[in-house]
Amino acid sequence: MARTAVGALEGRRIVLGVGGSVAAYKAAIVARELMRRGAAVRVVLTAAGARFVGPALFTGLTGQAVASDLFSEGAPEHIALAAWADAAVVAPATADLLGKAAGGIADDYLTTWLLAFPGRVLFAPAMNRHMWSHPAVQRSVGVLRADGVVVLPPVYGALAATGEGEGWGRLPDPVAIVDALGAMLSANGPARRADLPAPHAPDLAGRRVVVTAGPTRERLDPVRFLSNPSSGRMGYALAEAARDRGAEVTLVSGPVQLSFPTGLTVVRVETTRQMLAAVLEALPGADVLIGAAAPADWRPAEVSPIKWKKGDGGEQRIRLVANPDILAEVGRQKGRLIVVGFAAEAGAGPEEALRKLRDKNLDLVAYNDVREPDAGFEVTTNHVILFDRAGGRQEIGPLPKRAVAERILDGVCGLL
Ligand SMILES: Cc1cc2nc3c(=O)[nH]c(=O)nc-3n(C[C@H](O)[C@H](O)[C@H](O)COP(=O)(O)O)c2cc1C
Missing domain, CATH: 3.40.50.10300 (CoaB-like)
Structure with a gap:
């Protein structure tokens, strides 16, 4: 079991980003687990994410409007939401989101928000195993890690699409994702990206x-x-x-x-x-x-299957x-x-x-x-x-x- 500081999420304001993956339904369990541990949660859903799970699910769970469209009237304003949050977790993170975040691209609400947010971010990717092992995806992961982002590797197991079989690519268990977020926010780690040591060149990316x-x-x-x-x-x-x-x-x-x-x-x-x-x-x-x-x-x-006794003699060989x-x-x-x-x-x-x-x-x-x-x-x-x-x-x-x-x-x- 991951060692999470007790109450690391109590009172924290967390943005949960949800990308376009079959695993998007598990983001609802991540949201619930965050709230169960005392965090306030606001959800940002990508357009592709919204094809898998509707915003009503997250509004119903969190009681808050879901942000999706950068330009829609009435959506939470992205700069204000960046100022509100203490930390972010993107689960599931798609190959697309990893690539955009690593490259500094901001072409929708979530990717723009991620650039505007100065706090700590955890990505939990989920994808087809060939996508995960693709050098382009591994390069993105390397760049993100060198930038101080925590990337929780996908786990081995049954993959979502019919006929995909088993492989590395499965979203970790929602409780493990929340544990990792808690560990990231616990006493040892800096709270803001700006407080991290200067990043090293990602010279081990893809290794x-x-x-x-x-x-x-x-x-x-x-x-x-x-x-x-x-x-x-x-x-x-x-x-x-x-x-x-x-x-x-x-x-x-x-x-x-x-x-x-x-x-x-x-x-x-x-x-x-x-x-x-x-x-x-x-x-x-x-x-x-x-x-x-x-x-x-x-x-x-x-x-010895049983404990040695002192009475067994003055010498034990x-x-x-x-x-x-x-x-x-x-x-x-x-x-x-x-x-x-x-x-x-x-x-x-x-x-x-x-x-x-x-x-x-x-x-x-x-x-x-x-x-x-x-x-x-x-x-x-x-x-x-x-x-x-x-x-x-x-x-x-x-x-x-x-x-x-x-x-x-x-x-x-x-x-x-
Ligand atoms: C049925 C289906 C399942 C998908 N599952 C994944 C997935 O698990 N991981 C992934 O990276 N992309 C997956 N994709 C592709 C993404 O949805 C696509 O790259 C999309 O542009 C991602 O947008 P987003 O990053 O803004 O959410 C899937 C697409 C479809 C149609």
């Missing part, structure tokens, strides 16, 4: 990036496990930076205490073997894998077996995939990172010494040396993990 983050846990008994103090911050910073540079990101995360980022797919795992399986599932079609997780290298040979090495497994069969690894060392020098680069068939490896005060596991900064296969060596930091992430992604972009 698929898989990032692993955090520790893994290996159970000893129902209440104990082996793990390590990885906070997941470096991996999350890399995933967010890749998203903001336009990539479609899958974040495979071990158990961490961080809020889930919006606008990317998070797969939660517990053990190293689950992490490997999730990575292998996410890799087809991916361009980059960044292994920033600290997966447990070992797991207990036996897991644990026999460990080796876990699979995720990066080495991927490196063996990587083809054109760019693979980036981390070598978090405590004692071994940079030569250990170079050994990993070679032995695991990596393209880049970031070495850090976790014993340094500004680097490694539980701190918000990092200090790494980035090695590449051509013998290149670049020292980065100490800097905030997000800044380190940007520099590592610069290295990745240089290889793509």
Whole structure:
């Protein structure tokens, strides 16, 4: 379940944009869920959207006139509606709306309103799977993300039109859309687009990036496990930076205490073997894998189904077996995939990172010494040396993990 700040939508004024998709009927459930959480909702319906669901549905639900025609007398004036709103959600967002919003086109009420609105916007696209994977649509998504817009990727499932079958393109569940909007508006994020950091060039638009983050846990008994103090911050910073540079990101995360980022797919795992399986599932079609997780290298040979008792004796022996090495497994069969690894060392020098680069068939490896005060596991900064296969060596930091992430992604972009 997405972690939404309690009451993030209470008292908020939300504009709900509805595009011309079969999924438009689900916008009614989004409107209801927003109102159930205490938000005031005004609906903007595109002309194509109105072919699928009538304005009367939304007027009936919200008690407010629906805006559709920029020039009609009596419609809410778009500049006034832009001043009224705290945030916007466009659900379903069509390929057409993504392209227009990315290109700054304003040829109807919704697209004009979106340009006039300075607050935060979330797009929830829904479309045919070939439309979603079209490079033009992915470019638009990349540009929007680089502009600070949150794009909630469509989910896998049955698509609307007869004979379309299953694929990526289905509108996420309305409750998940409202959760993502709540997360966007919760304490961590800036309320207005103008307060976002200057956008980075969308140099990863159209690319698929898989990032692993955090520790893994290996159970000893129902209440104990082996793990390590990885906070997941470096991996999350890399995933967010890749998203903001336009990539479609899958974040495979071990158990961490961080809020889930919006606008990317998070797969939660517990053990190293689950992490490997999730990575292998996410890799087809991916361009980059960044292994920033600290997966447990070992797991207990036996897991006790019942809790060990102190009375079991003064000594408890644990026999460990080796876990699979995720990066080495991927490196063996990587083809054109760019693979980036981390070598978090405590004692071994940079030569250990170079050994990993070679032995695991990596393209880049970031070495850090976790014993340094500004680097490694539980701190918000990092200090790494980035090695590449051509013998290149670049020292980065100490800097905030997000800044380190940007520099590592610069290295990745240089290889793509
Ligand atoms: C039956 C039908 C279903 C459609 N479903 C979608 C859809 O799910 N996603 C999409 O991007 N476009 C879909 N379209 C195409 C859009 O309606 C069309 O591009 C329209 O111009 C979008 O206008 P709008 O972006 O102003 O809402 C569909 C069209 C039809 C006729």
